[in-house]
Amino acid sequence: MGRPFVFINSAMSADGKISTRERKQVRISGDIDFDRMDALRAGSDAIMVGIGTVLADDPSLTVKSEKRRAERKQAGLEENPIRIVIDSKARISPDADIFKKGKGRRIVIVSESAPSSKVRELGDIATVIVAGRDKVDLVASMSKIRDIGVRRLMVEGGATLNWGMVSSGLVDEIYTFVGNLLMGGITSPTLIDGEGFTEEETIKLDLMEAEKIEEGVLLKWKLLP
Ligand SMILES: NC(=O)C1=CN([C@@H]2O[C@H](COP(=O)(O)OP(=O)(O)OC[C@H]3O[C@@H](n4cnc5c(N)ncnc54)[C@H](OP(=O)(O)O)[C@@H]3O)[C@@H](O)[C@H]2O)C=CC1
Numbered sequence: 001m002g003r004p005f006v007f008i009n010s011a012m013s014a015d016g017k018i019s020t021r022e023r024k025q026v027r028i029s030g031d032i033d034f035d036r037m038d039a040l041r042a043g044s045d046a047i048m049v050g051i052g053t054v055l056a057d058d059p060s061l062t063v064k065s066e067k068r069r070a071e072r073k074q075a076g077l078e079e080n081p082i083r084i085v086i087d088s089k090a091r092i093s094p095d096a097d098i099f100k101k102g103k104g105r106r107i108v109i110v111s112e113s114a115p116s117s118k119v120r121e122l123g124d125i126a127t128v129i130v131a132g133r134d135k136v137d138l139v140a141s142m143s144k145i146r147d148i149g150v151r152r153l154m155v156e157g158g159a160t161l162n163w164g165m166v167s168s169g170l171v172d173e174i175y176t177f178v179g180n181l182l183m184g185g186i187t188s189p190t191l192i193d194g195e196g197f198t199e200e201e202t203i204k205l206d207l208m209e210a211e212k213i214e215e216g217v218l219l220k221w222k223l224l225p
């Protein structure tokens, strides 16, 4: 029981947006920050994203460095951490890059409302976990993935999943690279969307680190209880 250590890693514009109003992947990080992200991936047991990110970006979530993949293999691990998608209605395509690129286990977490034919189809290429009735229950999901050995979980967004995780009290640390650009837009996704907190509910943070990287800054925050 319990849950893994959970951290969110994200890149955002100076005005707090993680993508533009087109909701497609935007290069915010430079090479150094992408490499830092790759090291975080390689050091995690699993990487998790929401279905919104899969539909928008079609990420592979693989470890890009050959050296890091080799080090994982030497340590008796799969080349890539487990890749997890939160997808209540099983909307992910079997042709998604998460399934096609790189070796390693894939998990799709669906709700009871997912069509059973699609769940069966996904069962051929991934482990399907059911948690929640209409929407994925994130608290139950964390417990289930902890039970299968995930101790360190990297969450790579997007905005709605970040909200779900933070508002459920499931996040320990947040790392944000703030890039030197402005995106604007009332509909552009921010680091954390969802319904938002009231003033009393806001979550206080402890700044662990602030480092200038290329033309931006990396901020590492710990969430306070
Ligand atoms: N700059 C960066 O670092 C990053 C940017 N992005 C950007 O973020 C955007 C995507 O974000 P967004 O559209 O918010 O999508 P998300 O990736 O956050 O996925 C959200 C979806 O997850 C599903 N979900 C299921 N259960 C839950 C739950 N309990 N809580 C929250 N979500 C749940 C919902 O779909 P359903 O009901 O169907 O299950 C929901 O719509 C894209 O524009 C992408 O480019 C993404 C990652 C990193």
Ligand SMILES: Nc1nc(O)c(N)c(N[C@@H]2O[C@H](COP(=O)(O)O)[C@@H](O)[C@H]2O)n1
Residues within 6 Å of the ligand: 009, 010, 011, 025, 026, 027, 028, 029, 033, 034, 037, 049, 053, 057, 058, 059, 060, 061, 062, 156, 157, 177
């Ligand atoms: N750290 C970071 N910086 C950026 O500038 C970004 N746009 C992102 N996006 C994330 O990276 C995923 C792509 O992963 P693959 O290269 O396909 O493995 C994307 O889906 C976002 O999660 N991250």
